Amino acid sequence: MKYEYKISGVLRKRKLNKYVYEIYVKWAEKPPVGTFFMVWLPGFEAIPLSVADWDKGALKFLVQIRGQTTKALYSAEKVGLMGPLGREAPRPSSKPTLIAGGIGVAPLLYMRREWGGKLIYGARNSEMLIPLDELGGEVIVATEDGSKGIKGTVIDAFKENLAKSDIYSCGPLPMMRALGEMARSMGLRGYGSTEVPVKCGMGICGACAIAGRLLCKEPWIPLHLF
Amino acid sequence: MKYEYKISGVLRKRKLNKYVYEIYVKWAEKPPVGTFFMVWLPGFEAIPLSVADWDKGALKFLVQIRGQTTKALYSAEKVGLMGPLGREAPRPSSKPTLIAGGIGVAPLLYMRREWGGKLIYGARNSEMLIPLDELGGEVIVATEDGSKGIKGTVIDAFKENLAKSDIYSCGPLPMMRALGEMARSMGLRGYGSTEVPVKCGMGICGACAIAGRLLCKEPWIPLHLF
């Protein structure tokens, strides 16, 4: 059965900043890049979390603290995992450009590990960034208040480091819409994903419908559709 | 699904005597020797029938007329078949001796075609025998009224043509019990089957339990158990 929760042990967790922590959960099989899991904390709820990494039998998720469940999850010893859900993101033809807005960085970290490429990463301020020294490789940072890196949005930073193809981006819907507009006007080619309310994860409730697609089945959709 | 009825066309039927007719039904796969089918006449009931032959995509059954269903079956154009049920009869190590009482001849005809061997075939009187000239090979016949062949039971005929092993027999329960007694006292080795009320065909209703076995799952049981 594909759509059931498998209870799995939490191996390790660590705060990355005031708002975000990472959590490692046992999981034997390497999930495809760009997929996500429904992560169930029994007694609380299940939330969709992108695969941020997989290594030696452990999945890594980044969790942004938002409510009861995300708070309690930090102390969990076991969680239920349903997944991997969605499907593998289309592969790039060369080193990709990864554009991350806030917690949208999570799936891009896994892409970067698998595919390499430049990461352009923005947040409101430096406090909301995850530790940059751990990211390795080429990282261009932007903060809206200028407290770190380029002052401005991640879109501003992208414009200064423009790529025309193999773009992968994940962030809030307004950011994705801005990229969609650029894709349509400038002919950028790439894929994007955004946080939507995934409720069933199976493609039937329709809560995650966007641009005529169900993001729970197809998390990475062509940028120009945003 | 194993336990469902597949509707299949009746190809041909023919009266063998006043009480018995044969019916050919389309069935692509050769069934194992010693198995049976539940044969469903929609609108009537389903009855267990042993495979009497299989050739070129047609199953043959022998049907003894007993009630509404067996009467109506003669005019049927389509029947539902569930099977093959039971399991393959244990194979003989040499040419077997086949002992048939009445309609119990049906499964033995298929064994004979597959394995060869001598057929000892008895009935109350000659009117109840199926046409002997069609049986071919060696056939010893017995009738209780002496109207054909040896006067006496099939057991009497068997005693005159005794074999010690590779015996396969099918007939009414009293006949099988007599053979069971002989098996125990004389060390005969072989298998037997008898007509029991098969109702579910799946091994759970228990209607066909005999000698600690369910005949619908294991139609051929060691003679000494009768």
Add this chain to the structure above:
Amino acid sequence: MTSLEVEVGGLKLKLPFMQASGILGGNPEALEIVAKGDVGALVTKSITPRPRKGNDPPIIIETECGYVNAVGLSNPGKEAIPKLVDVGKKYGLPVIVSVAGTNEEEFAEVAWMAEDSGASAVELNLSCPHAKGMGLEIGMDLSLSSEIVRTVTTTTKIPVFVKLGYMDSLVNTASKLLELGVDALVLINTVRAMKVDIYALKPVLTNKVGGLSGRAIKPIAVRAIYEVYKELRAPIIGVGGISKWQDVVEFMLVGARAVQVGSALIEKGIEVFSELKAGLLHWMQEMEYKNIDEFVGIAVD
């Protein structure tokens, strides 16, 4: 020529297929996905007067042969109806607005909005097994469900369907509601069920109890439709575990004139409708039926 056109409860359908309420019917983006498939109508999520968040996930979980869900009637509220109906207009498909509520005023309020928006019919959900004070609790309460049906049928002009579930009094309730003007029955809703995780030691769904759908409930649905058709010869839309064309035929033989499909979309997506259409057509040709009316209910005597 073999035709798949059918009329049910005053609604003419080019194809006898639609998605079950709750499936991809809560926003125009999702509904449009269905509209592109081989369906004869679109069915919205059950709409209440005001928006409902529904339950937190897990809202659905797979079992060995089906799914248990407790979405909790999450929906955007009646104000969202016009945009949902617009999807039907765009694709030339009738839209059936599923309606939920706690009393006759709420049902009527949503039904009126559906009618005013140009919906082709309403389907009153009197059988949701996982929303307190709504759904099944109403279906089991004949006086309340009668009041709701009476209010809606007397104040709207579009066809009124009623979706009922497996319950003791199904035939009797269906009979009473038909007398009150219901145009067709939608049978059956999911069946109350639960899944417990043996390592978490807890029910999986946040709502604990949910409704079982999928292949598991197909024989239950067939029997429910059979019983109702046998007694009432009513127009029926069948739903419950249909995943292949043979199931469609089975439902029609016991009295369903059209069918809804839910869980099968999880495994097959909207392509399931094309598969059902091709299979049904092929069977009709094999059996020499020219149209659906010729065999609806013929397994019922």
Add this chain to the structure above:
Amino acid sequence: MTSLEVEVGGLKLKLPFMQASGILGGNPEALEIVAKGDVGALVTKSITPRPRKGNDPPIIIETECGYVNAVGLSNPGKEAIPKLVDVGKKYGLPVIVSVAGTNEEEFAEVAWMAEDSGASAVELNLSCPHAKGMGLEIGMDLSLSSEIVRTVTTTTKIPVFVKLGYMDSLVNTASKLLELGVDALVLINTVRAMKVDIYALKPVLTNKVGGLSGRAIKPIAVRAIYEVYKELRAPIIGVGGISKWQDVVEFMLVGARAVQVGSALIEKGIEVFSELKAGLLHWMQEMEYKNIDEFVGIAVD
């Protein structure tokens, strides 16, 4: 040491497994097959005062996830009870005599014979979905079922179990019958269902309507047991679609103290009980439970 011993409704069981009524329990030959398996008790077919032929085949048919049956309470009548009970004595197993009938006299008549024959308990079948005037029709009629239960509990000394099915009033009925002295509930019976052959154009079962068993109904049974245990904390024997050890655990977590297995025997034979035993033991060791009491009902709050 991990123990699988359990007590339910006054019956001490060495193993929490037994076959469901109707499975191999109508004659001593068949019952003996079960007795050789890893069971803690034997359950007879439902016995009526006089022998019943039951329905003509087809009496059972496979569906995609389970079976629909209408055996029609075929049984050898009460005179056969002593020989059935003797099988239990031979193998050192308690025998639960399932009882069916149309009124309190018939139930009492068979229950008395069971008691006099040395049966360990009776299980009143108030939920057979395919025998007119018996079973489910009685379960849905609270005054008749109360009368039957009152008569049997006041006139027999052995434990009295009641087998109920999926119905609207399950919790309420269970509550009333427990007040009248029932020692344990057996939940649930098969669920009314049907299968139609699309080429024969007819229901497959001679009885047309039957009861759905097997994996399909497991989530329905779990929910029924959950609801009853939540409200009543009653001793429950769970039944409905158990085919693997994980199912046994799931049933126990919502309140079942022992379980019955039916359809799984079709695929696995009596070896299924050994499989359930090994799996349950392994899970208990993994979870560090010493005995079943420690986890019965803990998924219910």
